[in-house]
Amino acid sequence: MSILLIGVNHKTAPVEIRERLAFNDEACANGLRELVDGVVVREGLIVSTCNRVEILGATATDQLEFSAGRVAEFLDTSGRLPAGFLEKHLYRHTDEQAVRHLFRVASSLDSMVVGEPQVLGQVRHAYSLAVEAGTAGRILNRLVHHTFRVAKRVRNETGIAASAVSISYMAVELGKKIFDSLKGCTVMLIGAGEMAELSARHLVNAGVSRVVIANRTEETARQIAEDFGATTVSLDQLDQFLSEPDVIICSTGAPDYVLTEERVRKALERRRNRPTCFIDISVPRNIDPAVSKVPNVFLFDIDDLESVISSNIREREREAERAELIVQSEVMQFQQKLRLMDVGPSIGALRQNMQEVARAELTRQRKRLGPLTKEQEEAIESLLMSTVNKISHPILNQMRRFYESNDADVDPKDPFGLEE
Amino acid sequence: MRSLLLAVLAAYLIAAIHSILAFVNKRRSLQRVAEWSTAAGFVLHTGALIADWVIDGHYPLFFLRETLSFLAWALVAIYSLVLYRYRTQALGAFVMPLISVLTFVALIMGTNSLNDPTPFSATWLFPIHTTLFIFAYAFFFIVFVASVMYLLQERELKLKTFSAIFHRLPPLTTVNDLATSFASLGLTLLTLGIATGMIWSSTHYGHVWRNDPKEIFALLTWLLYFVLIIYRSSTTWRGRNAAWLGVVGFGLVLFTYLGTRLLGGYHVFG
Numbered sequence: 001m002s003i004l005l006i007g008v009n010h011k012t013a014p015v016e017i018r019e020r021l022a023f024n025d026e027a028c029a030n031g032l033r034e035l036v037d038g039v040v041v042r043e044g045l046i047v048s049t050c051n052r053v054e055i056l057g058a059t060a061t062d063q064l065e066f067s068a069g070r071v072a073e074f075l076d077t078s079g080r081l082p083a084g085f086l087e088k089h090l091y092r093h094t095d096e097q098a099v100r101h102l103f104r105v106a107s108s109l110d111s112m113v114v115g116e117p118q119v120l121g122q123v124r125h126a127y128s129l130a131v132e133a134g135t136a137g138r139i140l141n142r143l144v145h146h147t148f149r150v151a152k153r154v155r156n157e158t159g160i161a162a163s164a165v166s167i168s169y170m171a172v173e174l175g176k177k178i179f180d181s182l183k184g185c186t187v188m189l190i191g192a193g194e195m196a197e198l199s200a201r202h203l204v205n206a207g208v209s210r211v212v213i214a215n216r217t218e219e220t221a222r223q224i225a226e227d228f229g230a231t232t233v234s235l236d237q238l239d240q241f242l243s244e245p246d247v248i249i250c251s252t253g254a255p256d257y258v259l260t261e262e263r264v265r266k267a268l269e270r271r272r273n274r275p276t277c278f279i280d281i282s283v284p285r286n287i288d289p290a291v292s293k294v295p296n297v298f299l300f301d302i303d304d305l306e307s308v309i310s311s312n313i314r315e316r317e318r319e320a321e322r323a324e325l326i327v328q329s330e331v332m333q334f335q336q337k338l339r340l341m342d343v344g345p346s347i348g349a350l351r352q353n354m355q356e357v358a359r360a361e362l363t364r365q366r367k368r369l370g371p372l373t374k375e376q377e378e379a380i381e382s383l384l385m386s387t388v389n390k391i392s393h394p395i396l397n398q399m400r401r402f403y404e405s406n407d408a409d410v411d412p413k414d415p416f417g418l419e420e
Numbered sequence: 421m422r423s424l425l426l427a428v429l430a431a432y433l434i435a436a437i438h439s440i441l442a443f444v445n446k447r448r449s450l451q452r453v454a455e456w457s458t459a460a461g462f463v464l465h466t467g468a469l470i471a472d473w474v475i476d477g478h479y480p481l482f483f484l485r486e487t488l489s490f491l492a493w494a495l496v497a498i499y500s501l502v503l504y505r506y507r508t509q510a511l512g513a514f515v516m517p518l519i520s521v522l523t524f525v526a527l528i529m530g531t532n533s534l535n536d537p538t539p540f541s542a543t544w545l546f547p548i549h550t551t552l553f554i555f556a557y558a559f560f561f562i563v564f565v566a567s568v569m570y571l572l573q574e575r576e577l578k579l580k581t582f583s584a585i586f587h588r589l590p591p592l593t594t595v596n597d598l599a600t601s602f603a604s605l606g607l608t609l610l611t612l613g614i615a616t617g618m619i620w621s622s623t624h625y626g627h628v629w630r631n632d633p634k635e636i637f638a639l640l641t642w643l644l645y646f647v648l649i650i651y652r653s654s655t656t657w658r659g660r661n662a663a664w665l666g667v668v669g670f671g672l673v674l675f676t677y678l679g680t681r682l683l684g685g686y687h688v689f690g
Contacts, residue, residue, distance in 0.1 A: 156448065157447060157448070157449065159446045159587075162446065162587070163587060174577075176591060177573065177577065177586070177589075177591055177592070178577070178591055178592045178593065179591055179592075179593050180590070180591040180593045180594035180597070272655050272656040272657055273656050273657040273658075273659070274657045275592055275593070275657065275659065292578065295659070295660065296657055296659055296660075298577045298578065300580065304580045307580065307582070308580075308582050311582050315587065
């Protein structure tokens with residue numbers, strides 16, 4: 001059996017092509033039923049995300065080429081594209097390469113943002129669809145479970161996803177550098193832009209218990225506040241509440257500084273100098289850079305955040321190198337497992353063994369036949385071989401089917417179908 | 421008991437190397453190795469100290485060699501407490517190498533002293549006095565490391581120069597809490613240490629206070645940490661300044677422990 005992986009991703013195809021190929025859950029189930037015929041493509045699974053569409057299949061080794069053609073054709077038709085159109089966008093991996101590719105995808109090493117956590121969930125979902133459609137068999141089951149294990153190892157043993165690489169997540173990361181726990185912390189949004197809201201959502205997920213929103217239009221503030229169970233304050237009352245939050249995210253559209261050094265100094269005094277993290281994601285800036293001079297105030301503007309992000313991305317890339325080593329060793333382990341599972345060679349050996357027995361019998365009895373012409377000798381040999389092959393074929397075939405699928409229709413008392 | 425101490429040193433070295441690697445690589449498996457070998461070293465070390473006590477016939481905290489070994493042991497105990505309470509594994513990368521060095525020096529250092537420890541260990545008060553001091557020093561060392569971490573981390577956050585170390589240090593409030601509570605524990609032990617010293621001295625020599633350099637510096641240390649505690653215990657966040665005090669205080673501790681030898685006085689034993 002061979003493993004085959006064909007698909008496109010964000011590196012090989014533009015979004016115009018990826019969106020045409022994308023499968024929703026229903027299309028995925030139908031597509032799998034159509035593609036996986038149990039003869040050419042024995043098992044199949046479709047991973048479809050916004051950055052990739054990949055088809056993973058298991059097929060008999062001697063039909064690998066043929067299967068690959070079928071899968072490519074299937075992608076063309078399901079994307080309603082002219083035949084061969086995808087040729088230059090498709091990548092095609094077989095066996096070891098395919099296994100490595102799947103491991104890398106699930107470990108988020110092949111993602112646009114290396115280390116992003118969603119892709120593993122997407123692979124998991126793809127697998128559950130394949131299980132429902134009944135197209136995940138003996139090979140893919142093992143492969144996918146091994147993949148989950150690899151992704152888990154990469155996550156645990158490297159820091160590939162340890163640091164934030166998006167502006168909205170930076171608030172959480174910086175908060176965690178200052179406060180040992182975000183539980184019990186209060187966050188204030190000054191100005192309720194989309195980015196600020198997203199940051200607040202991340203903070204709440206990380207345990208922040210209280211959100212205060214100050215916005216110019218109170219209506220907007222109230223709408224967002226409902227989402228979070230937050231309280232709202234008007235911008236005029238800001239000074240009164242400024243001493244409460246531990247993290248302040250500022251993103252108003254104001255043309256100049258909303259928070260000045262003077263204001264912040266007073267607020268800090270009232271909160272007894274406890275550390276405060278100010279994040280200014282507005283352009284033009286809304287917090288006076290001089291605020292940074294106040295002791296125990298940590299101020300970050302958009303450029304600071306960007307520079308942390310790029311340093312984090314470098315960190316992730318370093319970690320990714322370590323992850324590649326893990327993937328490499330796991331690919332080797334899986335290949336070994338696969339070889340143990342593969343009964344192809346042993347069935348071949350069995351057939352050869354039978355043929356040898358027949359030939360040995362012929363040699364032993366040859367003298368009794370007396371002198372024969374060359375044609376006669378050949379006829380006897382071919383008669384023997386075809387008898388052996390014809391007798392063994394259904395048995396060996398049944399054996400192969402028994403080992404290559406977990407089909408329940410194989411009778412355990414009669415695994416070779418001799419009683420039929 | 422040298423061979424046992426050698427095994428202790430080996431365990432601490434393994435722990436130190438793995439702590440540093442875990443600090444650099446952030447690998448949980450490395451940290452586990454570090455923690456297990458620290459634990460193994462601690463058990464062996466406890467055994468070594470007891471064996472010393474039994475064989476030499478005096479409490480194993482008299483000669484400089486012994487105080488170093490005892491200090492290393494106390495540091496391991498306190499570091500384990502930190503791990504248990506604060507989970508700041510990063511501390512290991514700083515503490516374990518020092519512990520290894522202390523153990524190493526204790527191992528190679530001979531005992532060439534004319535002092536006879538017997539009269540001192542005859543009373544139970546003297547060993548308590550020295551033990552209290554050693555533990556106080558160990559607590560102050562943790563305060564020192566936590567303060568340095570605070571200053572490094574604060575600096576990175578203020579200047580927004582996020583070097584590799586930034587990703588590896590514990591949060592500011594954690595190290596601040598750690599420094600605060602360990603300073604007060606250290607001060608408590610130091611107070612008791614000075615008190616027991618005074619009682620012992622008065623029963624032995626008839627004087628409570630002899631103006632010995634070590635006594636004076638111990639008093640200065642006590643005063644400094646007392647100020648530090650008062651300063652930290654107010655409801656206002658002290659952060660940076662308190663951290664600096666923690667660093668300076670430890671300089672004084674070091675001098676009290678080792679430097680006063682240079683000044684002479686009756687407190688020099690080893």
